[in-house]
Amino acid sequence: VDIVGAGDLKAELGGCGLDEIWRRQIDGSAAAAVAVVGAGRSIGAAGREQQREDGAAHSSFVPRRRGARQATRGGSRDQPQRDGTDDGDGSSGGPVDLPAPDFIEPATPELRLEVTRADDLDLDVSAVEPGRTVLLIDGDSVGALIGDSPVGALSETRLLLHLPGAMVPGYHTLQLLTFDEVATDASEVVEVFLEASVPPVVAWAPIGEVIAVGDALVPPGPGSRAVLGLVDFDAAVPRLIAWPLDTHGWDAAQPRVIPLPELRPDTAFGVAAVAAMRRGTTMSASLRVAWRIGSPGTAIAVVEVPWASAEPGSPVTALVPDASWLGTREWVNVLRPVLAGDLLLTELVAPRDVEQGRPGDRVIASVALAPITAPAQPQLLQLGNFDVDRLGHVVDPLVDAHGDSDTLVARLDHREAIVLDVDRDTRTVRRRSAELGARDERWAGITDPPVMTASAFGSRIGAALVSDRSALLVGLTNDRGGAEPRAVQTQLADAPATAAAALAWIDGVPIVLVPRGAADVIAMPITSDAPELQLLAGLACDAIVGPPITVQGDDRRVTVACLRERELRLVTIRLG
The missing domain is CATH 2.130.10.10 (YVTN repeat-like/Quinoprotein amine dehydrogenase)
Incomplete structure (x- = not known):
């Protein structure tokens, strides 16, 4: 029987998400991915501003403010590259810079949930690239959530999180990351507060x-x-x-x-x-x-x-x-x-x-x-x-x-x-x-x-x-x-x-x-x-x-x- 301890990198990076990306050689550098997830771990009680400061230290980590992300929604997948080059017919021969993923819901980047909530959390999202976009919970990747998983499911327009209740009061964060050949684009951080509820009789x-x-x-x-x-x-x-x-x-x-x-x-x-x-x-x-x-x-x-x-x-x-x-x-x-x-x-x-x-x-x-x-x-x-x-x-x-x-x-x-x-x-x-x-x-x-x-x-x-x-x-x-x-x-x-x-x-x-x-x-x-x-x-x-x-x-x-x-x-x- 194989016993894998707490230092196992595959489990640390989410298993089905980043591991699948690496096996398909979609995201390029595994080292860059480790750096991104490392930056994400700074998300904690200090809030979103600390996350932005830490993320700025990594050139491949590009968190966007909500207003900036909204400006990318109308952009084309064939837009010119960051160096401004274009082959003249509206397409580029170089790497594609994908838009940053976005949380449309909640309207403000904060969720308050009772610990006994026993129905799925369904959030509208945008600019998600299935297989390339992963979900971070508290800065750790839980994968691309293609199909259904114990955590939930992620599609181009929807993030579904399974919530059966029996949760522990505390503070958490949600964030989306998209890996492409140009940069790693991140959504704004959504803060999640799990709150105690009145015990039933x-x-x-x-x-x-x-x-x-x-x-x-x-x-x-x-x-x-x-x-x-x-x-x-x-x-x-x-x-x-x-x-x-x-x-x-x-x-x-x-x-x-x-x-x-x-x-x-x-x-x-x-x-x-x-x-x-x-x-x-x-x-x-x-x-x-x-x-x-x-x-x-x-x-x-x-x-x-x-x-x-x-x-x-x-x-x-x-x-x-x-x-x-x-x-x-x-x-x-x-x-x-x-x-x-x-x-x-x-x-x-x-x-x-x-x-x-x-x-x-x-x-x-x-x-x-x-x-x-x-x-x-x-x-x-x-x-x-x-x-x-x-x-x-x-x-x-x-x-x-x-x-x-x-x-x-x-x-x-x-x-x-x-x-x-x-x-x-x-x-x-x-x-x-x-x-x-x-x-x-x-x-x-x-x-x-x-x-x-x-x-x-x-x-x-x-x-x-x-x-x-x-x-x-x-x-x-x-x-x-x-x-x-x-x-x-x-x-x-x-x-x-x-x-x-x-x-x-x-x-x-x-x-x-x-x-x-x-x-x-x-x-x-x-x-x-x-x-x-x-x-x-x-x-x-x-x-x-x-x-x-x-x-x-x-x-x-x-x-x-x-x-x-x-x-x-x-x-x-x-x-x-």
């Missing part, structure tokens, strides 16, 4: 009777391919009962049962040591399941079965600790599996010296399951000499709907929640290069995998239970630097949590749900830097799992799973 309602009985819920998988999973240890052989997603959450009408031989209970985590996902988004897609063998764990088994049949499948041992890939580590405890694309990722405790722990003893291993009947050699994911653990899926609707990767969260060095992107085609793992770490000693106190959202403008919201599940820690981070990372820790008053926190995302509002056994479930809608707790009176759950999807529009409700005293029910969470 969260309510709940029961849906129906008990749908199954069991002991532990399985963490939801990747986006639209996730399943709801309940592990039943009372069966003759431990088994998984799985349900698919529908448009509002979990669908109780189509269960699938799979035996999980040699799975053992583990009370150390608030979730089962099982992972499950569908291989597609339709009911004809197969179901893939991974689980830990033994306790302490000795291996990971996997199986893939058709959803529509009752066959148990033929499990394969996909990850077994071995010196051929672990080296001289003296002992291994296999912890929790996670499925992403064709990769199986697993947390391991694998100390080099069992008598003296050191950083790097907690690692992530990966195995390519392509095909699942012949897993590849496991590999360790190298992220420096640090512990890496608490692996889980990020709710990332932009990548899920428009991209080709899965998004994961992991804890690095016990103090930082980081984001990993798993490419489904190449089966590679990449740490997000634009990421600004939010190191916080309080992350050392988490037991369960955190829940996390990823949204537009680099917004990330993470939450985890700390201090023996007696407090909820919420971190707000902006990968693009729109604001300093910040974290809020809130005590859970009269009763601690009984399992991992869950997440619901309704109409642009991310809601953290905390199960507390006989005590009322806690809901925390996050719409500002200072979120507050709400009690869902009468709702009691030992564990909760929300669907990793976004629900928006007039309905404003989502279906979550509530496990209480081994009885699993579905519950509606809605905004008042």
